[in-house]
Amino acid sequence: MAAEQRTKRRKARVVRSESEKTLRPITGYLADADSNGLDRLIYEKVRLGIMSALCVSKSLSFSELKNLLKTTDGNLSTHARKLEDAGYVTCRKSFQGRTPRTQYSLTAKGRKAFTRYLDHMEALIHTTREG
DSSP states (O other), X not given: OHXXXXXXXXXXXXXXXXXXXXXXXXXXXXXXXXXXXXXXXHHSHHHHHHHHHHHHSSOEEHHHHHHHHTOOHHHHHHHHXXXXXXXXXXXXXXXXXXXXXXXXXXXXXXXHHHHHHHHHHXXXXXXXHHO
16 A cells, blocks of 8 residues: 555656656746846736836826725725835825825836836747747
8 A cells, every 4th residue: 555655655756757848948938146037026916917017107196096996095005015125116195175185106117017017928929929
């Protein structure tokens, strides 16, 4: 019984090793030494939505982003804060009359990170379709 289990584990290791040999780098995408591939910060759905929306707009208000992404105040502010902490997004707060207004815009660093993310995704799609 123990011998059978060892054989099954050994076969599983062999299969895993063979599949690892077939993996190859994606042509057309060069990762930074420290990026380790896909930018995990942008990868999350709401943050990807924020980055996409800000990439095509000079700036958007908190309300505009909230309506566009159909998310809650807390969810949007949490994700926007993570992007802001990374230096991808700037947040400018002001008042319009007595109403607070928060405007978000993409930084140069954020635009570069988003472009790299899109390049990586395009390389993945191209490689998958070739396969």
